[in-house]
Amino acid sequence: MKIALLGYGKEGQAAEKYFKTKNAAIDIFQDFTREEIQQKDYSSYDIIFRSPSVPPLGLSNESSLTKYFFDHCPCPIIGVTATKGKGTTCSFIKSLLDSHGEDAYLVGNIGTPSIEILDQLTPDSVVVYEMSSFQLWDLHKSPHIAVVGTIEPDHLNVHKDYDEYTSAKANIGRFQSNADYMIYYSLNPESVKIANVSPATKISYPFPISNNIKEAITIPGEHNQNNAIAAIAAVASYKNISPDEYLREYKSEIISGLRHFKGLPHRLEFIRELNHVKYYDDNFSTNPSSTRVAIDAFPDNQIVTIIGGRDKTNNEDLPEIYDILQAPNISKIILLGESGHALAQKYQDSRFILTESLKEAVASARTAAEQLASPASPAIVLMSPSAASFDMFKNVYDRGDQYQAIVRSL
Numbered sequence: 001m002k003i004a005l006l007g008y009g010k011e012g013q014a015a016e017k018y019f020k021t022k023n024a025a026i027d028i029f030q031d032f033t034r035e036e037i038q039q040k041d042y043s044s045y046d047i048i049f050r051s052p053s054v055p056p057l058g059l060s061n062e063s064s065l066t067k068y069f070f071d072h073c074p075c076p077i078i079g080v081t082a083t084k085g086k087g088t089t090c091s092f093i094k095s096l097l098d099s100h101g102e103d104a105y106l107v108g109n110i111g112t113p114s115i116e117i118l119d120q121l122t123p124d125s126v127v128v129y130e131m132s133s134f135q136l137w138d139l140h141k142s143p144h145i146a147v148v149g150t151i152e153p154d155h156l157n158v159h160k161d162y163d164e165y166t167s168a169k170a171n172i173g174r175f176q177s178n179a180d181y182m183i184y185y186s187l188n189p190e191s192v193k194i195a196n197v198s199p200a201t202k203i204s205y206p207f208p209i210s211n212n213i214k215e216a217i218t219i220p221g222e223h224n225q226n227n228a229i230a231a232i233a234a235v236a237s238y239k240n241i242s243p244d245e246y247l248r249e250y251k252s253e254i255i256s257g258l259r260h261f262k263g264l265p266h267r268l269e270f271i272r273e274l275n276h277v278k279y280y281d282d283n284f285s286t287n288p289s290s291t292r293v294a295i296d297a298f299p300d301n302q303i304v305t306i307i308g309g310r311d312k313t314n315n316e317d318l319p320e321i322y323d324i325l326q327a328p329n330i331s332k333i334i335l336l337g338e339s340g341h342a343l344a345q346k347y348q349d350s351r352f353i354l355t356e357s358l359k360e361a362v363a364s365a366r367t368a369a370e371q372l373a374s375p376a377s378p379a380i381v382l383m384s385p386s387a388a389s390f391d392m393f394k395n396v397y398d399r400g401d402q403y404q405a406i407v408r409s410l
Helices: 010-020 032-040 065-072 085-099 114-120 162-174 189-197 222-238 243-249 252-262 289-294 317-323 336-348 358-372 395-409
Strands: 002-006 025-029 047-050 062-064 076-082 105-107 124-130 144-147 181-185 201-205 267-272 277-280 305-306 329-333 352-354 379-383
Touching: 002 010, 010 025, 010 065, 010 114, 010 329, 025 267, 032 267, 047 267, 062 065, 062 329, 065 114, 076 085, 076 162, 076 222, 085 105, 085 124, 085 144, 085 252, 085 358, 105 114, 114 124, 144 162, 144 222, 162 189, 181 189, 181 222, 201 222, 222 243, 222 317, 252 305, 267 395, 277 358, 277 395, 289 305, 289 317, 317 336, 329 336, 329 358, 336 358, 358 379
Parallel strands: 002 025, 002 047, 047 062, 076 124, 076 144, 105 124, 144 181, 181 201, 277 379, 305 329, 305 379, 329 352
Antiparallel strands: 267 277
16 A cells, blocks of 8 residues: 655654554655645655645545545544634543543644544454544544534634635534434534534533532533533433433542542643642644633733734734723733734733733733732732744743743742
8 A cells, every 4th residue: 555644743753653553655755835735746656645734635545544544444533623622621521431440542733642442442342532623524424423613713724714614614413323422512502513413312512410410520610611621421322322321320439520620731741839839731622712712711810921022813813802901800921922923013901011921021020920929819820822942942842841831930
């Protein structure tokens, strides 16, 4: 078998390793434009695998690792998509499945390429798959259980428009049957629309849970409570029972599973408390809606927020970002990176402090927060950039790791 890999990130490298064990001949193509890749002759290849960020090209024998995985996976798949929170929801699901002793695997956009675990699976396994719009773009099968969280504009620097983005997301349920399950966030219109595309049994969330189950959720914010509720609905569906029955019959397993999950790196992650200031890392917030959710998680604390990076909308979302920053508990706004400078140019605000490096931004945030803090009322330093990282950092992990290292050194 002869394979072409278009792109050589995590998935491309995993694909190379996997198919070499199958004695495939592999050619790797990277650093190309769409026009360049379409002009190449692929007639000698049996299959062409796109990396997630490469749009469907309409080539013969074109595929993706997600499509290949769905075609060859021997066990049920629980697929999760959303604009924000899908990684946390997936992790809650995996933790709940672990509490039941299931042979469960967590793959996809969360960081583990699905191809890495394909040969380990049996019919008794279960896969939790975090699915971005890029992985759903040309999917032709849907998971047995689909979870759809809040859908809002994102990745419009890659998708041609919002309709294309939401259409890609809808593939998570488009090919389901009435033997499958669709779990959707009832308070988000786009989530409801995507659910309506699916013929599966539909379960909406949020729904009520008891106080002792709420107390088992150790990460802050109402949005994380809703992520946990979505996970409860997903595992109930996997057991082929209603959420009410699951909550009634498996309370101890639910509490254990929720309590075990402590949150994901760089998603509203608590770092430390110093001089009555609590430092949080929300560097996975690369759009305004995710920053709004992070701010809403601390309604009773004064916040000093660090904002800014590579804007994905040519600064069209600056008004939305500035509107979010009008929350009454935002005391100081530390601006960093390209969009931080753009905010400073567009708006005159006495709360703004413009900085040129992450170290300077953290130092400014510390000074401002310590002036606000008291033993009875800790202040919050929240880095939630509302922008991509590529203006100053390798990726969001690099940005978050550098931020945490600076905070821990204070």
